[in-house]
Amino acid sequence: MARNKGAKGQESRARLLAAAAEQFAGLGFYETKISSIVAQAGLTQPSFYLYFESKEAVFEELVGHFRSRLRELVASSRLESGLQPGEVNARVLGVLETLFRFFTEDPHLTRIGLFQAPQAGSIKAELAALIRDNLLEEQRSGYFRSTLDMDVVAQCFIGTLERLTFAYLSEGAGNPEQLAAQVVELFMRGMLPEK
Amino acid sequence: MARNKGAKGQESRARLLAAAAEQFAGLGFYETKISSIVAQAGLTQPSFYLYFESKEAVFEELVGHFRSRLRELVASSRLESGLQPGEVNARVLGVLETLFRFFTEDPHLTRIGLFQAPQAGSIKAELAALIRDNLLEEQRSGYFRSTLDMDVVAQCFIGTLERLTFAYLSEGAGNPEQLAAQVVELFMRGMLPEK
Amino acid sequence: MARNKGAKGQESRARLLAAAAEQFAGLGFYETKISSIVAQAGLTQPSFYLYFESKEAVFEELVGHFRSRLRELVASSRLESGLQPGEVNARVLGVLETLFRFFTEDPHLTRIGLFQAPQAGSIKAELAALIRDNLLEEQRSGYFRSTLDMDVVAQCFIGTLERLTFAYLSEGAGNPEQLAAQVVELFMRGMLPEK
Amino acid sequence: MARNKGAKGQESRARLLAAAAEQFAGLGFYETKISSIVAQAGLTQPSFYLYFESKEAVFEELVGHFRSRLRELVASSRLESGLQPGEVNARVLGVLETLFRFFTEDPHLTRIGLFQAPQAGSIKAELAALIRDNLLEEQRSGYFRSTLDMDVVAQCFIGTLERLTFAYLSEGAGNPEQLAAQVVELFMRGMLPEK
DNA sequence: CATGAATGAGTGTTCATTCAT
DNA sequence: GATGAATGAACACTCATTCAT
Numbered sequence: 001m002a003r004n005k006g007a008k009g010q011e012s013r014a015r016l017l018a019a020a021a022e023q024f025a026g027l028g029f030y031e032t033k034i035s036s037i038v039a040q041a042g043l044t045q046p047s048f049y050l051y052f053e054s055k056e057a058v059f060e061e062l063v064g065h066f067r068s069r070l071r072e073l074v075a076s077s078r079l080e081s082g083l084q085p086g087e088v089n090a091r092v093l094g095v096l097e098t099l100f101r102f103f104t105e106d107p108h109l110t111r112i113g114l115f116q117a118p119q120a121g122s123i124k125a126e127l128a129a130l131i132r133d134n135l136l137e138e139q140r141s142g143y144f145r146s147t148l149d150m151d152v153v154a155q156c157f158i159g160t161l162e163r164l165t166f167a168y169l170s171e172g173a174g175n176p177e178q179l180a181a182q183v184v185e186l187f188m189r190g191m192l193p194e195k
Numbered sequence: 196m197a198r199n200k201g202a203k204g205q206e207s208r209a210r211l212l213a214a215a216a217e218q219f220a221g222l223g224f225y226e227t228k229i230s231s232i233v234a235q236a237g238l239t240q241p242s243f244y245l246y247f248e249s250k251e252a253v254f255e256e257l258v259g260h261f262r263s264r265l266r267e268l269v270a271s272s273r274l275e276s277g278l279q280p281g282e283v284n285a286r287v288l289g290v291l292e293t294l295f296r297f298f299t300e301d302p303h304l305t306r307i308g309l310f311q312a313p314q315a316g317s318i319k320a321e322l323a324a325l326i327r328d329n330l331l332e333e334q335r336s337g338y339f340r341s342t343l344d345m346d347v348v349a350q351c352f353i354g355t356l357e358r359l360t361f362a363y364l365s366e367g368a369g370n371p372e373q374l375a376a377q378v379v380e381l382f383m384r385g386m387l388p389e390k
Numbered sequence: 391m392a393r394n395k396g397a398k399g400q401e402s403r404a405r406l407l408a409a410a411a412e413q414f415a416g417l418g419f420y421e422t423k424i425s426s427i428v429a430q431a432g433l434t435q436p437s438f439y440l441y442f443e444s445k446e447a448v449f450e451e452l453v454g455h456f457r458s459r460l461r462e463l464v465a466s467s468r469l470e471s472g473l474q475p476g477e478v479n480a481r482v483l484g485v486l487e488t489l490f491r492f493f494t495e496d497p498h499l500t501r502i503g504l505f506q507a508p509q510a511g512s513i514k515a516e517l518a519a520l521i522r523d524n525l526l527e528e529q530r531s532g533y534f535r536s537t538l539d540m541d542v543v544a545q546c547f548i549g550t551l552e553r554l555t556f557a558y559l560s561e562g563a564g565n566p567e568q569l570a571a572q573v574v575e576l577f578m579r580g581m582l583p584e585k
Numbered sequence: 586m587a588r589n590k591g592a593k594g595q596e597s598r599a600r601l602l603a604a605a606a607e608q609f610a611g612l613g614f615y616e617t618k619i620s621s622i623v624a625q626a627g628l629t630q631p632s633f634y635l636y637f638e639s640k641e642a643v644f645e646e647l648v649g650h651f652r653s654r655l656r657e658l659v660a661s662s663r664l665e666s667g668l669q670p671g672e673v674n675a676r677v678l679g680v681l682e683t684l685f686r687f688f689t690e691d692p693h694l695t696r697i698g699l700f701q702a703p704q705a706g707s708i709k710a711e712l713a714a715l716i717r718d719n720l721l722e723e724q725r726s727g728y729f730r731s732t733l734d735m736d737v738v739a740q741c742f743i744g745t746l747e748r749l750t751f752a753y754l755s756e757g758a759g760n761p762e763q764l765a766a767q768v769v770e771l772f773m774r775g776m777l778p779e780k
Numbered sequence: 781c782a783t784g785a786a787t788g789a790g791t792g793t794t795c796a797t798t799c800a801t
Numbered sequence: 802g803a804t805g806a807a808t809g810a811a812c813a814c815t816c817a818t819t820c821a822t
Contacts, residue, residue, distance in 0.1 A: 007781070028313075030225040034817060044783050046819075055817065079330075122359065128362070152377050155362050156355040163354030164347065166316065167323070182347050189384040201805055229792065244793065323814050399802065418703075420615040424796060434804050436798075443797065451664065470738040508613075512752065518752070542767050545752045553744030556706065557713070572737050577776040591784055619813065629787050634814065 013051040015041040019060045025108035029115050031058055059117075066113030067104075067123055073102055074130040089142045095134075096161070100176035103165040111170070114162055124162070128154045145193050156187075165171045208246040210236040215253045220303035223311050224254055255305075261301075261308030262318055267306050269325040283338045284372055287377045290329070291356070295371035298360040306365070309357055319357070323349045363376075403441040404502045407433040412577075415498035419449055428545040449502075449546050456496075456503030457513055462491055464520040478533045478582070483574045485524075486551070488564035493555040501560070504552055515551070535583050543581070598625040598636040603644045610693035611659070615645055644697075651691075651698030652708055658687055659715045668737050670778055673728045673777070678769045681718070681746070685761035688750040709747070713739045729776050738776070742768075 019040035038048050052058045066069055072124040077095050103110045114120055132154035138144055160183055168174035216234035218227040229250055233243050247253045261318055272290050298305045327349035332341055355378055363369035409430035413422040424445055428438050433464035442448045467485050495501045504510055522544035528534055550573055602626035608617040619640055623633050637643045664681050688695045699705055717739035723729055745768055753759035 006781075012781080031251075033815090043815085046784090047782055049818070050781075124358070125362070128358075148381070149377060152359065152374070153381060156378065157360045157380060159354030159358030160351040161354070161357070162358070163319070163323075165349045167320070167350045179347070182344060186343070186348060186351060186385040188383065190381040193247065204806065207806080240792085241794080241809085242807055245806070250792070288801095395803075402802080423794090434660060435796085436805090437803055439797070440802070470679070477709060509600065514748070515752070518748075540772070542749065542764070543771060545748045546741075546771060548658065549744030549746070549748030550741040551744070552711075553740045553747070557710070557740050569737070572734060576733065576738060576772065576775040580771040594785065595784080618811095630813085631788085632786055632814080635785070640813070 009051075012041070012043060012047065016043065016048060016051055017058065017062070021062055021106075021112065023051050024059060024062065024116055025111040029055075038039040047172065058111075061122075062109060062112050063117045063119060065121075066109045067126075070102065070127060071124070071130075074127065074134075075097060077134075088138065089184060089188060091138075092188065093180055094178070095131075096157075096180035096183055099161055100169065100180055101163065102171045103161070104176055107170050114165075116195050126157050131157055142193065145190075157183075160187075204246075207236065207238060207242065207379075209332065210241060211238065212213055212253065212257070216257055216301075216303040216307065219226055219254060219257065219311055220306040222252075253331055254269060254312075257304060258314060259306050260319075261304045261312075261319075262314075265297065265308070265322060266325075269322065269329075272329075283333065284379060286373055288335075289354075290326075291378055292371050294356055294361065295364065295375055298356070298363045301361035302365050302376045303361065309360075318354050323353050323380070326352055336378065340385075352378075398442075401431060402431070402437065406438060407440055407448065407452070407465060411452055411496075411498040411502065414449060414452065414506055419445075424582065428441050429433075429495045452499060452502050453513075457509075457516075458514070460492065460503070460517060463488060463522075464517065464524075467524075477500075478528065479578055481528075482578065483570055484549075485521075486570035486573055487566050489554065490559065490570055492561045494566055495583070497560050500555065504555075514548050518548050521547055524581045526529060532583065537539055537547040538581060546577075592631055594636075597626065597628060597632065601628065601633060601636055602647070604644065606647055606691075606693040606697065609644060609647065609701055614640075631651040644702075647694060647697050648702045648708075648717050649706060651694045651702075652704075652711075655687065655698070655708070655712060655713075658683060659712065659719075660686045662719075673723065674769060674773055675749075679770055679771065680716075681742075681765035682735055682761050684746055685750065685754065685765055688746070689712055697748065700751075713743050716742055727778065730778050733776060743771075 016037060019037045021030070023037055023040070034045055034048055037058075038045050052061070057106060077098055101115075112122055117123065128151075132150050135144065135150040139146065139148065139150055144150075164174075164179050164183070168175065168179060211232060214232045215227070218232055218235070219303060227250075229240055229243055232253075233240050245255070256389075272293055298309075308318055312380065323346075327345050330349060332344040334341065334343065334345055359369075359374050359378070364367065364371065406427060409427045410422070413427055413430070424435055424438055427448075428435050442451070490502055493504075503513055507513065519540075522540050525534065525543060526538040528538055529538065530537060534540075554564075554569050554573070558569060559566065601622060604622045605617070608622055608625070608777055617640075623630050639647070645699050662683055672733055678764060688699075696709055704706065708732075713736075721727065722734040724731065724733065724735055729735075749759075749764050749768070753764060754761065
C-alpha cells in the first residue's frame with residue numbers, strides 16, 4: 001500500500017497527488033473531498049486507497065515534502081565561515097532570494113505548508129530557529145549588531161517572507177529578487193553594526 | 196434571531212460565544228462541534244440555534260468582531276499631522292504597541308481572525324492597506340526615506356506583528372512594549388531618512 | 391386546558407384558531423409551524439399550549455368543525471317525503487347550491503377538511519353515504535331511474551362538487567348558484583326516468 | 586447522480602423507487618422516512634443518496650413519472666376527426682376506461698400524483714384542460730349539446746374519475762369497464778344533443 | 781490497475797413542547 | 802394571561818472508507 005511500481009501506477013499516483021495539492025491549497029483540508037480529488041485525477045474513489053492510506057495520509061505526505069525540502073534548503077545555505085564583512089549584505093540577500101524562490105516554485109505546497117497545515121506553526125518555528133542559528137553565528141562573528149535579539153529578528157524575517165510571498169508572489173506580482181532587495185534595504189541598516 | 200433581550204438570555208449567548216471562540220481558535224472551524232460548544236456553555240444543542248443561525252454564523256460573528264475592532268483601532272491611530280521629526284519613532288512605537296496589545300488582549304479572537312478565518316488573507320490585506328496609507332502620509336511629509344515602497348513595508352510590518360504575536364505573546368512570553376521596541380529598533384534605521 | 395373563559399382568552403384562542411386554519415389550508419399540516427401560527431396571532435409559543443393540547447389537537451379541532459357542520463347540513467337537507475315529481479330538479483339544485491355555498495363560505499376549513507386531513511377520505515365517504523341515502527329514497531319513490539347505482543352516482547356528485555369548488559369557487563370565479571345549475575343540467579337527464 | 590449504470594445498481598434504484606412510492610402513497614411525504622424506505626429496499630441510508638439527490642427529489646421523480654405518463658395517455662387518446670355520431674358514446678367510454686385503467690394500474694403513483702403531491706391541483710387542472718379541449722372539438726363538430734360549458738364538464742369528469750377511482754378501484758372493488766359504463770350512462774344523456 | 785456498489789459513523793439543524801417566572 | 806428560555810427527540814444528509822469483482 002506504500003509504493004506501487006508500474007509506470008501507469010506511478011502516473012496515477014502523481015496525478016492524485018497533484019490534484020490533492022491543488023485542492024488542499026485552494027480549499028483547505030476539510031473542504032477538499034476525496035471525491036473531488038479523484039474526479040480531477042480521472043480516477044475513482046477506491047483507486048485513491050490503492051496509493052494512499054487515508055485522506056490524512058496524502059495531506060501529511062504533502063506537508064512532509066514541503067517541510068523536508070525547506071529543511072534541506074536552509075541547511076544548504078548555512079554560512080560558510082570566513083565571510084568578508086562586505087559580503088554580509090549579499091549573503092542575506094541570497095538567502096532571502098532563495099527562500100522567496102522556493103516559496104514561489106510550488107505555490108500549492110507552500111500554501112499548504114505555511115497556512116493549511118496544523119503544523120504550520122511548528123514549521124515556521126523550525127524555520128525561524130534555523131535562521132536564528134545562522135544569524136547568531138554571524139552575530140558572534142561581529143557581522144551584526146550585538147544588541148539584537150536574533151530570535152526576534154528571525155521571526156521578523158519569517159513573517160516578512162510569508163506575508164510578501166502571499167501578497168505578491170502568489171498573486172503573480174513582483175519577483176523574488178526585487179522583493180528580496182527591498183527587504184534587505186529595509187532590514188540591513190538596522191542590523192549592521194554602527195560604523 | 197440575534198436579539199434576545201432578557202439578562203439570562205444575554206448571559207447564555209455570551210457563554211456560547213466565548214466557548215465558540217475558544218474552540219474555534221484551538222481546533223479550527225471543522226473540528227469544533229456544536230455539541231462541544233454547547234456542552235462547554237452548559238446548554239443543549241437547540242439552545243444554540245436560539246442565539247445563532249448556524250455554525251457558520253457564529254464563526255462569522257467572531258470574525259466580524261475581530262475585523263471591525265481592528266478597523267476602529269487602526270482608524271483611531273491615524274497620524275495627526277503636524278508631527279515633529281523627533282516624534283516619528285515614538286509614533287511608530289505607539290502604533291506597534293497598540294496592535295500588539297490588541298492582538299494579545301483577546302487571543303482566541305486574534306487566532307480566529309488571523310489564522311482560522313478563510314478571510315484571514317483579506318483581513319491582513321486590509322490592515323496592510325491601512326498601515327500603508329499611514330506610512331505614505333508620513334513619507335510625503337518627509338519623515339521616511341522616499342525610496343521605500345510603503346506597500347512592501349506595510350506587509351513587512353504585518354508579517355512581523357503576526358509572527359511575533361504568535362511566537363511570543365500567545366505563548367505568554369515577552370510583552371507588547373518590549374517587542375514593539377525591538378521591532379522599532381530593527382526597522383527604523385532602514386526607514387528614517389539619511390541624515 | 392380545554393376552555394379558557396375570560397374575554398381576552400377567548401379572543402386569543404380565536405385568533406390562534408383562525409391563524410391555524412389559514413396556514414393549515416395553505417401549507418398543509420407539516421409545513422405549518424406552531425411558531426408561525428403564534429406569530430400570526432400575535433402571541434408566543436407557550437400561549438398556544440394554554441388553549442390547545444398540541445398541534446394535532448388544533449388540526450383535529452378544525453377538521454372536527456368541518457365534519458360536524460357538514461353532517462348537520464346534509465342531515466337538515468333530508469328530503470321531506472311527499473315530493474312532487476316536478477320538484478325533483480329544484481330539490482337537487484337546492485342541495486347542490488347549499489353544498490357549494492357551504493364549501494365556499496369557509497374556504498380554509500373546506501380545504502383542510504377535503505384535502506389536508508388524513509380523514510379526508512372518510513369524510514367524503516360519509517358525505518357520499520348520506521347523499522346516496524337521500525338519492526335511494528328518491529329512487530324508491532320513483533323519482534330516479536331504477537337502473538342507476540346510487541352509490542356510484544353519489545360519488546360522482548362528491549367528485550364533481552369537490553372539483554368545481556376548487557377549480558372555480560376557491561379561485562373566486564363563478565358562483566354557487568350558477569355552478570349548481572350547470573351540474574343539474576348535466577346530470578339530470580341521465581337521472582330522471584325516461585318519459 | 587441519477588445515472589448509475591450497472592445492473593445491480595439499477596436494481597437497487599428500482600427497489601428504492603418502489604419502496605418510496607409505496608410509503609409516500611400510504612403515509613404521505615412527511616411521515617415517510619428515508620430510514621424506512623431504505624430498510625424496505627434492503628439498503629442503508631447512504632445508498633439512497635447514491636441514487637437520489639434528496640427526499641424531495643425521489644418524490645418529484647415519482648410525481649414527474651405520473652404526470653408525464655398521464656400526459657402521453659391523454660395526448661394519444663385525442664379524437665380522430667371524422668367520427669360518426671353513433672360512435673361518440675363508445676369514444677367517451679373508451680377514454681374513461683383508459684383513464685380508470687391507468688389510475689388502477691399503479692395505485693401508489695396515482696395516489697401520490699392525485700393526492701399527496703402539492704402539485705396535485707395543477708396536475709388535475711392540466712388534465713381537465715386536455716379533456717376540455719377534446720370535448721370542445723367534439724362539441725364544435727356537433728356531437729355535444731352546444732349549451733354545455735365544456736370547462737365545467739371536464740372538471741366534472743375529473744372529479745368523478747378521481748372519486749370513483751379511490752372509492753372503488755383502490756379498494757379492489759368494481760372494475761374499470763363497469764365503472765366507465767355507469768359514468769357514461771349517467772353523463773351522456775345530458776351531453777348528447779336533443780334529438 | 782481499476783471500478784460499481786455499498787456502508788459506519790457522525791453532524792448540523794428543526795420543531796413541538798415545557799419550565800419557571 | 803402571557804413570556805423568555807430551554808430541551809428531547811428525531812431526521813436528512815455527508816463523507817471517508819471498503820467489498821467484491
